[in-house]
Amino acid sequence: xxAVQQLKHEGLPDGLARCWPDIAHDSAWLKELRTRAVDxxxxxxxxxxxxxxxxxxxxxxxxxxxxxxxxxxxxxxPFADFERLIFPEAAATRLVFxxxxxxxxxxxxxxxxxxxxxxxxxxxxxxxxxxxxxHLAQHADMHNEVFTALNTRLFSDVALLFIxxxxxxxxxxxxxxxxTAQQTPLLSSPRCLIIGGRDSACTLVEEYVSLGEGVTFTxxxxxxxxxxxxxxxxxxxxxxxxxAFHIASSTVTLARDARYQAIxxxxxxxxxxxxxxxxxxxxxxxxxxxxxALISGRQLADTxxxxxxxxxxxKSTQLNKCIVDxxxxxxxxxxxxxxxxxxxxxxxxxxxxxxxxxxxRVNAKPELxxxxxxxxxxxxxxxxxxxxxxIFYLKCRGLSDAAARNLLTxxxxxxxxxKIPLVSLKTRLRAVILDRVVHAHASAEAA
Amino acid sequence: xxxxxxxxxxxHAAVAGVEILKGVNLTVRAGEVHAIMxxxxxxxxxxxxxxxxxxxYTVTGGEVLYQGENLLALAAEERSRAGVFLAFQYPVEIPxxxxxxxxxxxxxxxxxxxxxxxxxxxxxxxxxxxxxKLVEMEASFLERSVNEGFSGGEKKRNEILQMALLEPVLAxxxxxxxxxxxxxxxxxxxxxxxxxxxxxxxxxxxxYQRLLNYITPHFVxxxxxxxxxxxxxxxxxxxxxxxxxxxxxxxxxxxQLA
Ligand SMILES: Nc1ncnc2c1ncn2[C@@H]1O[C@H](COP(=O)(O)OP(=O)(O)O)[C@@H](O)[C@H]1O
Ligand SMILES: [Mg+2]
Numbered sequence: 001x002x003a004v005q006q007l008k009h010e011g012l013p014d015g016l017a018r019c020w021p022d023i024a025h026d027s028a029w030l031k032e033l034r035t036r037a038v039d040x041x042x043x044x045x046x047x048x049x050x051x052x053x054x055x056x057x058x059x060x061x062x063x064x065x066x067x068x069x070x071x072x073x074x075x076x077x078p079f080a081d082f083e084r085l086i087f088p089e090a091a092a093t094r095l096v097f098x099x100x101x102x103x104x105x106x107x108x109x110x111x112x113x114x115x116x117x118x119x120x121x122x123x124x125x126x127x128x129x130x131x132x133x134x135h136l137a138q139h140a141d142m143h144n145e146v147f148t149a150l151n152t153r154l155f156s157d158v159a160l161l162f163i164x165x166x167x168x169x170x171x172x173x174x175x176x177x178x179x180t181a182q183q184t185p186l187l188s189s190p191r192c193l194i195i196g197g198r199d200s201a202c203t204l205v206e207e208y209v210s211l212g213e214g215v216t217f218t219x220x221x222x223x224x225x226x227x228x229x230x231x232x233x234x235x236x237x238x239x240x241x242x243x244a245f246h247i248a249s250s251t252v253t254l255a256r257d258a259r260y261q262a263i264x265x266x267x268x269x270x271x272x273x274x275x276x277x278x279x280x281x282x283x284x285x286x287x288x289x290x291x292x293a294l295i296s297g298r299q300l301a302d303t304x305x306x307x308x309x310x311x312x313x314x315k316s317t318q319l320n321k322c323i324v325d326x327x328x329x330x331x332x333x334x335x336x337x338x339x340x341x342x343x344x345x346x347x348x349x350x351x352x353x354x355x356x357x358x359x360x361r362v363n364a365k366p367e368l369x370x371x372x373x374x375x376x377x378x379x380x381x382x383x384x385x386x387x388x389x390x391i392f393y394l395k396c397r398g399l400s401d402a403a404a405r406n407l408l409t410x411x412x413x414x415x416x417x418x419k420i421p422l423v424s425l426k427t428r429l430r431a432v433i434l435d436r437v438v439h440a441h442a443s444a445e446a447a
Numbered sequence: 448x449x450x451x452x453x454x455x456x457x458x459h460a461a462v463a464g465v466e467i468l469k470g471v472n473l474t475v476r477a478g479e480v481h482a483i484m485x486x487x488x489x490x491x492x493x494x495x496x497x498x499x500x501x502x503x504y505t506v507t508g509g510e511v512l513y514q515g516e517n518l519l520a521l522a523a524e525e526r527s528r529a530g531v532f533l534a535f536q537y538p539v540e541i542p543x544x545x546x547x548x549x550x551x552x553x554x555x556x557x558x559x560x561x562x563x564x565x566x567x568x569x570x571x572x573x574x575x576x577x578x579x580k581l582v583e584m585e586a587s588f589l590e591r592s593v594n595e596g597f598s599g600g601e602k603k604r605n606e607i608l609q610m611a612l613l614e615p616v617l618a619x620x621x622x623x624x625x626x627x628x629x630x631x632x633x634x635x636x637x638x639x640x641x642x643x644x645x646x647x648x649x650x651x652x653x654x655y656q657r658l659l660n661y662i663t664p665h666f667v668x669x670x671x672x673x674x675x676x677x678x679x680x681x682x683x684x685x686x687x688x689x690x691x692x693x694x695x696x697x698x699x700x701x702x703q704l705a
Contacts, residue, residue: 388502393539395523396499396532397553397609398560404524407552411543 020153021069029133033152040142040149047146056331056363057273057302062245067217069154070099070186075106075178077211082106085209087174087424094174095120095159100188102157103178115167116202121158121193131162136193139223139251145275147247151221155191163200163230172203172422179240181214192222196230196258203233203421208248210240210268220248226258228282233261233421240268242297249275256282256311263420266293266301267432276305280314280342288317291332292416294433296325296356303331309338309345309375318349321416323409324360326439335367336377343374351381354412356405357439402438410434449477452514452617452648453498459508460497466507467493469673475617478645482659482684483652485670486692491652492536494670495621499533500526513617528560530616534606534623536652541593546605549593550575554612578611581638599626607638614642619650624658636661656688669695 023034046063047054075082075098086094092111095118096103102120112118121132136158142149159175177190196202210216218240226232240246246269254260266272278287293301307316322330336347351364366379386408394404410417410433417433420426453475460468467490475481485491497504498511500523511518518526541549547568554574555565566574576586582604594602603623610618620639624632639662643649651662659667659681667683668675669692676699677683687695 387539390539390541392499392501392523393535393541394549394553396527396535397549397613398524398527398556399552400524400556401522403552403556407544407549408541411541414543 019068021071021156033137037137037142037149037152041146041153044144044146044149053304053333056329057271057300059271062217062271065185065215065217067185067187070101070188072101072156073099075103075180075211077180081211085176085178085207087172087205087422089422089424090172090174090205093118093171094176096176096178097157097159097190098178099180099186100154100156100177100190102159106176111171112173113167113169113171115164116169116173117160117162117164118173119160121160122156131195132158132160132193135195135223135225137223139225139253140221140249141251141277145249147219148221148249151189151191151219154187154189154219155221156189157191159190159192161192161194161202161204163196163202165197165199165227167197167200169200169202172205175204175206177206177208177218177220179208179210179216179218179244181210181212181216181241181243185215185217187217187219190218190220192220192224194222194224194232194234196226196232198227199229200227201231203235205235205237205422205425207237208240208246208268210244213241213243215243215245216240217245218248220246222248222250224250224252224260226252226254226260228255229257230255231259235263235265235420235422235425236274237265237425238268238272238274239265240272242268242270242299244269244272246272248273250277252276252278252287254278254280254282254285254287257284258282259285260287260289261419262287262289263416264289264291264303265416265429266291266295266303269299269301271300273302273304276303277308278306278316279308280311280316280345283311283313285311286315290318290416290419291320292413293322293324293330294413295323295328295330297328298326299328301328301330302333304333304335306335306337307347307349309336309342309347309372312341312343312345314342315346316348319416320349320351320364321413322353322362322364323356323413324353324362325356327357327359329361330363332362332364333367334365334379335369336379337369338372338375338377340371342372345372346376348377349379351379352412353381353383354409355383355385356409402436405438406434406436409436449479449645449648451476453518454512455509456511457509458494458497458506458511460493460504460506462493462504467504467673468497470509471670471673471675473668473675475648475650477648479648479666480643480662480664481648481650482664482667483650483670483675484654484656484667484684484687487654489670490673491670492621493673495533495536495619495650495652498526498619499523499531527613528557532610532613532615532618534603534610534618534620536621536625538594538597538602538606540595540597542595544593545589546591546593547572547575547589550589550609550612553609557613575608575612578608581611581641582607583634584608600628600631603627603635604631604638607635611638611642616647617650618642618647619652621652622654623651624653624655632658633661656684659684671696671699
């Protein structure tokens with residue numbers, strides 16, 4: 001481990017504030033960025049339930065823990081554990097990071113086509129790339145978001161994907177972030193910078209998992225830029241262990257005529273928060289942002305999204321689905337903004353929620369802020385349970401109670417899952433849902 | 448005479464605290480076709496769903512033996528696997544589940560239980576296409592969500608398709624004929640006839656005599672206010688068609704007075 005500076009201040013829980021990694025070898029602009037980040041961390045406070053944006057997501061348990069920033073280390077995991085995480089479609093177009101540090105031994109980029117840059121930028125001296133200097137921390141809101149500021153101070157290797165203008169990348173690209181549970185809980189700070197150049201096209205999977213039992217804390221920040229006329233399909237999967245804390249923000253900036261399709265899947269973590277912002281900067285942009293959360297036990301999954309139409313003639317659709325079992329709690333806060341001069345926008349949002357147990361909870365809230373007058377805007381939210389007549393019908397055809405419930409749960413999720421462009425990921429998710437263990441209480445409560 | 452498949456003795460059942468079945472008695476043997484007729488609200492669907500194991504109905508008295516075993520002790524899925532089949536009066540729509548995958552899942556689940564061979568999607572496709580002919584259904588129905596957007600007739604044919612795949616020992620067809628035009632009725636009845644064999648039995652719950660022109664019942668029962676109040680041969684259906692149900696009621700009232 002590199003030398004650490006001892007630092008302490010009021011804003012952060014003790015564990016987090018204890019040690020900052022050395023930045024002596026960072027390039028000048030990055031040092032400057034880090035310094036500003038520290039300054040913001042010091043000025044911003046750690047959110048509590050009194051903050052409107054964090055009303056349902058209590059970070060008390062996170063505060064209690066003494067996390068340490070994760071240093072680079074070798075991953076000691078059986079190959080089988082790792083192998084199941086590889087998508088055959090992206091077997092040689094993947095970057096792997098362990099606790100936020102680039103892991104060359106697990107990465108494989110030999111099939112990355114011409115015109116596509118899939119690489120890591122090391123904080124220790126190598127970050128001079130013009131692209132990174134131009135974009136990094138320019139999109140994510142370090143000024144107001146303490147976790148973004150914290151990530152900006154702490155990240156070591158940036159996952160960088162750049163699709164050159166006019167390049168159509170057929171192979172899906174895979175960014176895999178693995179957190180490892182250790183004796184001392186570690187804070188990982190994954191950072192992504194993803195740029196789809198003018199008129200390019202690509203499909204990428206950004207995935208967060210953890211290996212080993214135990215507490216981990218991932219604080220991830222992704223900045224995504226879709227330039228003029230470019231298309232991007234972006235699947236994000238969060239499947240960390242059930243003792244993990246996962247806080248992440250994705251900021252998407254769309255230039256004129258850009259098309260962006262996202263599918264955000266949340267399966268893991270004890271507590272997860274995904275703050276998603278899509279800004280339609282140029283006219284004629286389109287985004288389709290879907291979400292699926294499948295949680296149980298005492299999990300909490302919170303998605304806060306802001307779809308911001310800042311230019312005319314844009315279109316956005318958002319379908320967010322939460323499937324909540326046992327005592328889990330899902331939060332969806334979906335804000336749609338249409339700025340004053342952003343006429344002729346069409347924004348649609350649907351929030352559909354399925355409660356599988358009487359103790360399961362969901363707080364789903366649309367928030368519309370419409371300042372233009374010539375726009376179409378529609379939203380709706382539903383909360384329901386599995387239909388007992390459908391369950392009976394399936395049982396009358398021989399399906400067990402669990403198989404019937406899982407099939408109907410899959411049917412609910414299918415609308416989102418079936419849109420995933422990778423067959424192997426789709427198959428994996430289908431199995432996750434269809435092979436779910438149905439707890440006896442769920443059926444007893446529903447009866 | 449075939450072996451007794453179903454023995455219903457003095458069956459009482461309630462839903463939401465209200466008694467609906469008030470002492471049903473019925474014996475069904477292998478190789479037999481029974482028709483249960485009766486006015487709306489007399490309890491025919493309640494009886495059918497109860498046999499299939501619907502959780503809304505509480506048995507308050509009596510017993511049901513299926514192949515000599517207590518049927519009421521089995522969960523709905525166990526009854527299905529043991530060969531009891533209910534064709535629903537109102538088949539349930541299941542958006543998001545393709546008919547093909549549903550049918551294969553049902554088929555394989557039941558096959559597994561019965562020690563038969565489970566089929567992969569390709570093998571199953573061959574089988575199901577064969578069975579589709581029985582009910583003159585287009586293969587395109589396999590790709591659609593279960594019953595979603597199906598017309599009334601298509602839903603009923605889909606029920607008979609399921610019956611053809613699951614090969615039940617005791618099939619209860621709850622108003623499978625209602626809402627069908629004459630062509631569809633002929634097709635559905637033809638399908639059922641082909642599935643009949645000396646080892647199985649069918650209970651046809653129907654409102655109308657016309658189905659019985661195509662499937663000849665050995666027995667016709669009249670259900671009235673939660674009981675089977677009259678049993679006869681196939682000519683009873685014709686009489687009911689001609690005279691309505693009132694005379695049965697009167698005859699029964701007179702019988703009770705005597
Ligand atoms: N789930 C239920 N809840 C309340 N009442 C019911 C329910 N199912 C059936 N009933 C009542 O039971 C009676 C018999 O209904 P049903 O069995 O559907 O008759 P049929 O099929 O002969 O027309 C009716 O009065 C009906 O309203
Ligand atoms: Mg009925």
